[in-house]
Amino acid sequence: MAKTIQEINERIKNEKAVVFTAEEIIPYVEEKGYKKAAREVDVVTTGTFSPMCSSGAFLNFGHSAPRMKIQNAWLNDVPAYGGLAACDVYIGATQIPDEDPANKIYPGRFKYGGGYVIEELIDGKDITLKATSYGTDCYPRKELQTTINIKDLNQAYLVNPRNAYQNYNVAVNLSSRVIYTYLGVLQPGMGNANFSSAGQLSPLLNDPYYRTIGIGTRIFLGGSVGYVIWEGTQHNPTARRGKTGVPTEGAGTISVAGDMKNMSTRYVKGVSMLGYGVSLSMGIGIPIPIIDEEMISFVSIKDEDIYAPVIDYSSSYPKRENDILTELNYRDLRSGVATIREEKVPTASISSYPMAREIAQTLKNWIATGKFQLTEKVAPLPGVESGQTFKSLEIKTKR
Amino acid sequence: MQRTIARNIMLHYPKKLTEKPIISNLIKNYDLTMNISRARIDQDEEGTLVIEISGVKENIDAGLKYLTDIGITYKPVSKVIARDDERCTHCSACTVICPTGALLIEDRSTMFVNFIQDKCIACGLCIPACPYQAMEMYE
Numbered sequence: 001m002a003k004t005i006q007e008i009n010e011r012i013k014n015e016k017a018v019v020f021t022a023e024e025i026i027p028y029v030e031e032k033g034y035k036k037a038a039r040e041v042d043v044v045t046t047g048t049f050s051p052m053c054s055s056g057a058f059l060n061f062g063h064s065a066p067r068m069k070i071q072n073a074w075l076n077d078v079p080a081y082g083g084l085a086a087c088d089v090y091i092g093a094t095q096i097p098d099e100d101p102a103n104k105i106y107p108g109r110f111k112y113g114g115g116y117v118i119e120e121l122i123d124g125k126d127i128t129l130k131a132t133s134y135g136t137d138c139y140p141r142k143e144l145q146t147t148i149n150i151k152d153l154n155q156a157y158l159v160n161p162r163n164a165y166q167n168y169n170v171a172v173n174l175s176s177r178v179i180y181t182y183l184g185v186l187q188p189g190m191g192n193a194n195f196s197s198a199g200q201l202s203p204l205l206n207d208p209y210y211r212t213i214g215i216g217t218r219i220f221l222g223g224s225v226g227y228v229i230w231e232g233t234q235h236n237p238t239a240r241r242g243k244t245g246v247p248t249e250g251a252g253t254i255s256v257a258g259d260m261k262n263m264s265t266r267y268v269k270g271v272s273m274l275g276y277g278v279s280l281s282m283g284i285g286i287p288i289p290i291i292d293e294e295m296i297s298f299v300s301i302k303d304e305d306i307y308a309p310v311i312d313y314s315s316s317y318p319k320r321e322n323d324i325l326t327e328l329n330y331r332d333l334r335s336g337v338a339t340i341r342e343e344k345v346p347t348a349s350i351s352s353y354p355m356a357r358e359i360a361q362t363l364k365n366w367i368a369t370g371k372f373q374l375t376e377k378v379a380p381l382p383g384v385e386s387g388q389t390f391k392s393l394e395i396k397t398k399r
Numbered sequence: 400m401q402r403t404i405a406r407n408i409m410l411h412y413p414k415k416l417t418e419k420p421i422i423s424n425l426i427k428n429y430d431l432t433m434n435i436s437r438a439r440i441d442q443d444e445e446g447t448l449v450i451e452i453s454g455v456k457e458n459i460d461a462g463l464k465y466l467t468d469i470g471i472t473y474k475p476v477s478k479v480i481a482r483d484d485e486r487c488t489h490c491s492a493c494t495v496i497c498p499t500g501a502l503l504i505e506d507r508s509t510m511f512v513n514f515i516q517d518k519c520i521a522c523g524l525c526i527p528a529c530p531y532q533a534m535e536m537y538e
């Protein structure tokens with residue numbers, strides 16, 4: 001017996017929908033079994049909160065007098081891309097100020113960048129805008145400097161090309177010196193193992209074959225409502241999968257968009273990774289409609305059944321060899337100590353499990369109180385059958 | 400005229416001394432200014448204080464001698480670490496960096512990261528390692 005999204009939405013409207021988080025559903029399914037749980041539960045909510053480097057914002061400032069075709073723009077001295085129409089720019093999460101020493105003083109501190117500009121915009125702070133251009137007959141101005149505020153912008157919305165990775169690597173350091181990575185500081189001799197996934201709460205791990213999540217899916221994005229707008233960059237449905245069908249390495253990704261004017265800095269935060277750079281932590285939550293028994297079996301996945309590959313970030317990863325030292329499950333990763341090559345290694349997470357839980361809970365409340373309706377996907381994400389892979393860049397030798 | 404200087408000290412005083420007006424003696428008898436930045440009194444009425452003492456050098460030295468004479472042990476501290484709970488997301492990146500276990504997850508069911516100030520030696524390693532700039536140092 002299958003349920004339609006329309007039927008579920010009808011129950012949401014009447015505040016009758018039965019909603020669980022992806023964590024709460026686990027003991028419930030264990031007690032009731034798939035059949036009964038599939039009948040009783042309407043929606044399971046997921047959540048994740050983590051640095052997501054492929055994030056950024058489109059901003060439209062409106063026109064100055066005289067008009068200007070902004071070519072180069074800086075927001076609080078952080079370059080924004082101006083190769084668009086006159087007063088549109090895109091500010092990327094990982095952009096750093098021109099004069100940032102980066103890793104010249106190693107490890108670089110990376111105190112400011114695009115992710116922080118985005119956080120401050122959402123926070124309602126004034127931001128300095130500097131821009132230059134070459135001037136045209138219709139857009140004569142060549143320079144401007146002013147302050148902007150999100151409330152005065154025509155549009156300010158996030159368009160994140162790659163968020164919510166379905167699974168991710170666990171990073172260790174086999175070398176004899178400390179290394180600084182996007183998965184945090186890694187102590188030599190496998191001093192720690194860092195990971196970054198909400199595991200059993202993570203959106204795409206609860207819908208491993210993208211049956212319900214697709215283009216047009218309405219989601220929790222940064223404390224407000226957003227949408228899945230496309231597959232994410234590097235979307236790789238044919239990644240390795242375990243017995244349950246759940247990927248055992250980075251696999252699917254989604255591209256998302258949403259209005260920054262309604263977002264909250266609790267769920268959109270600038271981050272700085274020592275020796276690596278600046279990024280943006282995003283809070284994302286996706287509702288999974290329980291349309292049938294297969295979906296209830298997917299959402300009842302547990303941390304101990306989700307495996308991630310352990311990779312040496314001192315050599316194998318930078319060289320793109322990606323040798324897998326071992327696979328670890330998220331229950332062991334979250335326990336604080338994991339065994340790798342017969343050694344006990346302390347583990348730490350870069351993504352926040354408490355925040356993932358809070359997001360799933362918030363989305364659950366929105367749905368249970370009738371404030372958030374589900375959407376039918378407009379088009380699917382490329383699935384396993386597409387054969388789509390994650391290709392590499394081959395450097396062609398000069399003739 | 401002598402220059403006024405400041406020193407931060409962490410002092411531990413045993414139960415038998417909790418009745419004594421130590422602070423007011425230091426202020427009155429040695430012409431020092433006190434700024435208490437952290438105070439903790441245990442259930443058994445022993446206590447730890449982090450105070451900033453300022454005054455001229457001679458007076459500070461005399462005041463510190465007075466503390467030693469009445470049986471109070473102290474150690475100089477120049478820094479105090481604090482966590483901005485608004486910025487901390489409880490990710491846990493710092494827990495494998497902190498050498499003393501001052502940052503750790505005490506309860507694996509909540510996964511909240513605790514900051515236990517008493518275990519902190521103010522080494523400062525967590526400050527650049529925290530992606531959210533939640534750890535701050537005060538001199």
Ligand code: SF4
Nearest residue numbers: 487488490491493529
């Ligand atoms: S690394 Fe920073 S944000 Fe993460 S738990 Fe530690 S103090 Fe909190």
Ligand code: SF4
Nearest residue numbers: 497519520522523525
């Ligand atoms: S300053 Fe050092 S001891 Fe204190 S919490 Fe940070 S890392 Fe731990």
